[in-house]
Amino acid sequence: MRKDNRKFCASISVRNGEERAKLELSPAPLHGGPEGFYRVRLARRWLDTEDGAPRFFDRDGLARLAAELALCSLETPAPAPSIPCPSRVSVRRADGFYEGAWTNTEPLLNHAGRWVVNVSLGGRRVFVPVEDVVVHKERRRG
Structure with missing residues (x-):
């Protein structure tokens, strides 16, 4: 045995x-x-x-x-977008118009798996999805 x-x-x-x-x-x-x-x-x-x-x-x-x-059932996140901090950006508002802002952070992957960036909007610092951000190349710092 x-x-x-x-x-x-x-x-x-x-x-x-x-x-x-x-x-x-x-x-x-x-x-x-x-x-x-x-x-x-x-x-x-x-x-x-x-x-x-x-x-x-x-x-x-x-x-x-x-x-x-x-x-095994989770997808690999997309690579981080190239948005250096600080950068001059335009952020799309809910009404479809854009508002100018500066980034406070580089892109971060949030808990839901979406890339977000912190920007200064209306005197506040808010996180917005990177899909709603347009980077102004000529005003990029860094």
């Missing part, structure tokens, strides 16, 4: 929306792997290579695996 190698040193719980996944980590030397690596069991099944051989993960590999499980 084969020796039971199911000794786990840690576990990681990952949630993506309503689904949860549990990664159980077992030291790789118990399974014939190198020191400092881990064998991973996901949903009570060992993660193996395509040919069925045991697969081992180092710390970076574990981080990438957990991130992939957590973020």
Whole structure:
């Protein structure tokens, strides 16, 4: 009878929306792997290579695996637009007209995944979507 190698040193719980996944980590030397690596069991099944051989993960590999499980349904954000701070810009208002302003920040990715920039409008500092901003190249600083 084969020796039971199911000794786990840690576990990681990952949630993506309503689904949860549990990664159980077992030291790789118990399974014939190198020191400092881990064998991973996901949903009570060992993660193996395509040919069925045991697969081992180092710390970076574990981080990438957990991130992939957590973020697989999220899109990669678009690259940051090139709007240096401070820049002279025009901001489109709700009525369709434009108002002149200066940027207070470089573009920031907000919690909703949209690029916004902080501008001075009407004596206040407000965040506006970069789609509503036109940069005046000749007045750009920086």
